[in-house]
Amino acid sequence: MSQRLQANSRLLFRLLSSHRVLCITVFAILVLAGVGISKSSAVKSTLAVITGNSELAAPRKTVPGSVTVHAAGRGKPFLNFQDGRSMQVNYKGDSALTTALQNGAAQARSLASADFDRNGTPDVVSGYAFNGGGVISLQRGNPEAFAPTDDSIFARIQQGYNPDSLLPGADVYALPVSPDFLVTGNFTHDSEKDVLFAAKGGALYLMPGDGSGRLGDPQQIDLPGPVTALAAGEFRAADGFTDVAVGVTGPSGESLLIFDAVEGLSNALAQVPLSAPASAIEIGGLDDDPFMDVAVAAGSEVVLVHGWSRKPHVVAAS
Numbered sequence: 546m547s548q549r550l551q552a553n554s555r556l557l558f559r560l561l562s563s564h565r566v567l568c569i570t571v572f573a574i575l576v577l578a579g580v581g582i583s584k585s586s587a588v589k590s591t592l593a594v595i596t597g598n599s600e601l602a603a604p605r606k607t608v609p610g611s612v613t614v615h616a617a618g619r620g621k622p623f624l625n626f627q628d629g630r631s632m633q634v635n636y637k638g639d640s641a642l643t644t645a646l647q648n649g650a651a652q653a654r655s656l657a658s659a660d661f662d663r664n665g666t667p668d669v670v671s672g673y674a675f676n677g678g679g680v681i682s683l684q685r686g687n688p689e690a691f692a693p694t695d696d697s698i699f700a701r702i703q704q705g706y707n708p709d710s711l712l713p714g715a716d717v718y719a720l721p722v723s724p725d726f727l728v729t730g731n732f733t734h735d736s737e738k739d740v741l742f743a744a745k746g747g748a749l750y751l752m753p754g755d756g757s758g759r760l761g762d763p764q765q766i767d768l769p770g771p772v773t774a775l776a777a778g779e780f781r782a783a784d785g786f787t788d789v790a791v792g793v794t795g796p797s798g799e800s801l802l803i804f805d806a807v808e809g810l811s812n813a814l815a816q817v818p819l820s821a822p823a824s825a826i827e828i829g830g831l832d833d834d835p836f837m838d839v840a841v842a843a844g845s846e847v848v849l850v851h852g853w854s855r856k857p858h859v860v861a862a863s
Contacts, residue, residue: 638717655727662758672724679720730787769795778828792823
């Protein structure tokens, strides 16, 4: 009897000892995890919002060339990015606007890309809200990164030279409204790339390109009401020009207007009534025919406008 009690006591002691070691181990892991999490910028931001500590929430000022997006070595072997780094941009234009872009007073709203100077490299146009209006900056692409004309560049690239995708200079343009929507394409009857922009609940504007990388003054496009959504692309059969789909709130209610660039932006090719304001528009192939279609999100519905050939046709919405 006494031997059985002694055996049971030893077994109980071993169980208690093992549980004590397990508790200590779990506690140590939680402490280490807490230290790591407390150093996370995301957690610091959350704590700043909860506690109202503005010092924790204040964004850090990035140094040109410093890594801002860690992406290197994460997609091997199929998709490989390098780390994203901040760039030093030299803005050219109105001093008040360039200062607002440099100190962060201008708030980013939109982004698009096109080859505005016909040199084979994509340029970037960025839209900002500032002081009740807006700003657009146009930053040229770097030919050395996309289409080098000097054979010495190829030799340098083989030796590890990695040219920046964009040149450091950027032209700045003042806008009458905030460019909440911004698209690029060939919207006029020439071969140059242009810019269309609009404020949400505001008017639509066109800035024609001259082919040398410069944009003209904003020109307001007449619409039956304020803009709620905007998209650009090839609708129906391809013709080399960029068509436009825009959601508007007009006197007769919500609708989707589709403009054929060949006919211009004065008369809509099609007008589709909507049950709610258009919140998003996409242009692409959505069925099994060769023509491009339009999809628009309106409230709880998605309305499809099927493309057709260049022959006269009635719009089919479903």
